[in-house]
Amino acid sequence: MYICLSCKKEIEFDEIRDKIRCPYCGYKVIMKQRPKTITKVPAK
Numbered sequence: 001m002y003i004c005l006s007c008k009k010e011i012e013f014d015e016i017r018d019k020i021r022c023p024y025c026g027y028k029v030i031m032k033q034r035p036k037t038i039t040k041v042p043a044k
């Protein structure tokens with residue numbers, strides 16, 4: 001699972017294929033989401 005740093009959408013790995021790029025907005029900077037490192041997201 002990845003997260004686009006531009007539109008903040010979650011991206012499945014198979015949507016990215018060989019190019020690391022957001023399929024929604026085309027932004028090239030995406031971040032790997034690690035299950036153990038979800039600390040900066042405030043719970044609502």
Ligand SMILES: [Zn+2]
Nearest residue numbers: 004007022025
């Ligand atoms: Zn995006």
